[in-house]
Amino acid sequence: MATLPFELVSPERLVFSGAVTEVIVPGAEGEFGVLAGHAPFIGMLKPGILTIKADGAARRYFVRGGFAEVNPAGLTILAEEAKPLEELDLGALAQQIQDAREDVNDATGDDAKQRASRHLADLQQVYEALERDRTGATTH
Amino acid sequence: MASLKDLRNRIASVKATQKITKAMQMVAAAKLRRAQMAAEAARPYAERMETVLGNLAAGIIGGGQAPVLIAGTGSDQKQLLLVATGERGLCGAFNTSIVRLARERAQQLLGEGKDVKFFCIGRKGYDQLRRIYPDRIIELVDLRSVRTLSFKDADAIASKILSLLDQGAFDVCTLFYAQFKSVISQVPTAQQIIPATFEARDADAAGPVYEYEPAEEDILADLLPRNIAVQIFRALLENQASFYGSQMSAMDNATRNAGDMIKKQTLIYNRTRQAMITKELIEIISGAEAL
Incomplete structure (x- = not known):
């Protein structure tokens, strides 16, 4: 291939x-x-x-x-x-999510707010996927 | 004339100093190697970033509506000098030469009637500039607590600068740092980062026609602020390598000077000792003859 x-x-x-x-x-x-x-x-x-x-x-x-x-x-x-x-540490990722959440609150203007909340949603999605992954790996 | 005991003490103290400078030289050499590796590892990112931005910018500049980070604010009245120096001394002329370059630029700009502000990265540059322009320094970023430079540090500085730009605190930003050429040569360099400058490229030499997702303007709007952080990161890494290079050669010089000093003092010590022996012998002989 x-x-x-x-x-x-x-x-x-x-x-x-x-x-x-x-x-x-x-x-x-x-x-x-x-x-x-x-x-x-x-x-x-x-x-x-x-x-x-x-x-x-x-x-x-x-x-x-x-x-x-x-x-x-x-x-x-x-x-x-x-x-x-x-190598990714879930704790570090959680910290990033926390930061992103603060960014959303701090953001002024619709555009910036929208961008920040999209960033937050993406991070949360990764976090959930990873968490599912890891718990799945331990139970099986 | 110094007594023998004084001379002995002096030699011992110079020897102790020599041991310290020698150790510092070896530590600097080890750290230099690591700093050089970090600078080399960071190079591919900065280079690719530049190529892609160059491609994008070439398309946008023709189109008229260019973002502030490329086109500038339309004025060059307010100048921000971003001065990156080391956190420590004992490194030869490293800090001084960067500050001198920044100071000369500041004087030139002030002569033209421009408004000059300083943004200091590193304590040593701040200490020197504070004496000359005490009320022109708007910010000091202290990296002393940072053990290994990471991109986050540069990113934090970049976001401070970008928020200053948003507030309209400056129109043009120039970055001062020492470029690492070799252990014995570090070149103080001034680089304008806002508005960004790109090498002009030939229209025919343009690469393949890219598809963009999202639109070109959006990508550019996202990449330009990142590019500031990348440029600062690169400058900080270069600076670090330069710092250790400079420190290494300064300590090498100091060790050699201490060696010279020890040789000279030992010579004086031996001469004095011999003079005393001779004097005592003469005294004994003339004493015996008198009998």
């Missing part, structure tokens, strides 16, 4: 670099999958879970803030925060 070069970059370091078969990206306007030969594309990210499929195995990362760029040379994702799901 055709592979595409993929790089996941955070401001602090290069988180992932290699050839993959598919990446599922949490885009601001819905999740999208990128396969080899995708048309050139730039899209924003929402806080969410990024899935990388390579050699039949899937790896999952938490990403927040940034954008994805697809060009003939491959897919590059610049995220303000990017870490493997296993």
Whole structure:
């Protein structure tokens, strides 16, 4: 199966670099999958879970803030925060949700308020999904 | 003339100093390596960000309606100088050279009748600037408690600056930091971050035609504030590497100077000791002859 070069970059370091078969990206306007030969594309990210499929195995990362760029040379994702799901601390995420909630309260103007509450909703969604994941993993 | 005991004490104290400077040099060398690695790790992000922004901005600038962060506020009357220095001294001319560059720029701007404000990152620059422009400093960010620089620190600074911009506190923001060239050379640099400047690129050299989701303007509106944080983060990392590089060579110099001093003092000590022995011998001999 055709592979595409993929790089996941955070401001602090290069988180992932290699050839993959598919990446599922949490885009601001819905999740999208990128396969080899995708048309050139730039899209924003929402806080969410990024899935990388390579050699039949899937790896999952938490990403927040940034954008994805697809060009003939491959897919590059610049995220303000990017870490493997296993390293993600639920407590830290809860803190982020708390901050986001304060942002919503502090926001002035409809536009800013809307953006802040969307951010909050996205974070909460990730949190719930993760919680379900972890409790599911322990009971089975 | 100093007595033998005085000389001995002096040599011992210089030796102690030399040990300290030597240790500091080695610590700085280890930290420099880490700072350099951090700066290198951060490079891909900043580079890609710049490419994408350049692509986006090239399309927008032609379109007229450009955001404030690219087009500016339409004036350059109020200038904000963002001065990033170290938190500690004992690092040669590192802090001073950054402050000097900022001060020269400030003088030039003041001469042109502009309004100049300072935003200090790092205590040392603040201490120096406070003496010259006590009422032009609007903010001090202290990074002393930060052990390893993370993007969050830069982000916090960026959001402070952006809220200042929203309040109309300044029109143009220039960032001062030391670019890391090598251990012996750190270049104080001024970089204008607001309004952002992008390298002009040829229209024919434009890359593939991208599809945007959401619209180009929205992406740009989101990315430009992030870019400020990225630029600050990069400058802080460069600064850190420069700081340790500067400290390392300053401590290397200090160690060498202490070595020279020890050699000189030991020479004086030995000479004095010998002079005393000779004097005593003469006294004994002339005493014996007198008998």
